[in-house]
Amino acid sequence: MSYVKWVLRTLWFPVYYSAEVIKTSAQVLGDVLTPGSSSAPAFVEVPTRCRTDFETTMLANMISLTPGTITVAVGEERPAVLWVHGLYVDDRASFRAGIDRMEDRLLAATRPREGAPSRTSEKDETAGGER
Numbered sequence: 411m412s413y414v415k416w417v418l419r420t421l422w423f424p425v426y427y428s429a430e431v432i433k434t435s436a437q438v439l440g441d442v443l444t445p446g447s448s449s450a451p452a453f454v455e456v457p458t459r460c461r462t463d464f465e466t467t468m469l470a471n472m473i474s475l476t477p478g479t480i481t482v483a484v485g486e487e488r489p490a491v492l493w494v495h496g497l498y499v500d501d502r503a504s505f506r507a508g509i510d511r512m513e514d515r516l517l518a519a520t521r522p523r524e525g526a527p528s529r530t531s532e533k534d535e536t537a538g539g540e541r
Contacts, residue, residue: 419518457508458490459529461488472512
């Protein structure tokens with residue numbers, strides 16, 4: 411049964427990511443075509459749950475390919491920490507939450523057996539470290 415779930419998660423992943431690219435493209439396009447600017451640029455540190463270089467690279471590239479965001483730096487340790495520049499960061503916590511959702515989908519597709527680990531157990535393991 412878990413194999414079927416993994417196949418479904420993997421097939422759903424490109425649909426999810428395409429919708430994210432379309433949504434953020436529309437946001438950037440709307441900002442470009444209207445007078446003034448609604449941008450609120452910021453650098454945000456984003457802890458990840460990526461265990462491998464492949465997962466970290468995929469997440470960093472997905473962020474950079476999404477309009478309005480770019481991965482600026484990647485930490486050496488595991489799990490990796492990403493430094494991301496966002497063009498529309500009204501609230502750092504909600505910006506991080508969007509990247510966390512993207513990471514959840516990626517890990518669910520790249521980890522056939524366990525999928526994405528829960529965030530609550532991760533916080534317990536890091537002795538209450540805030541994300």
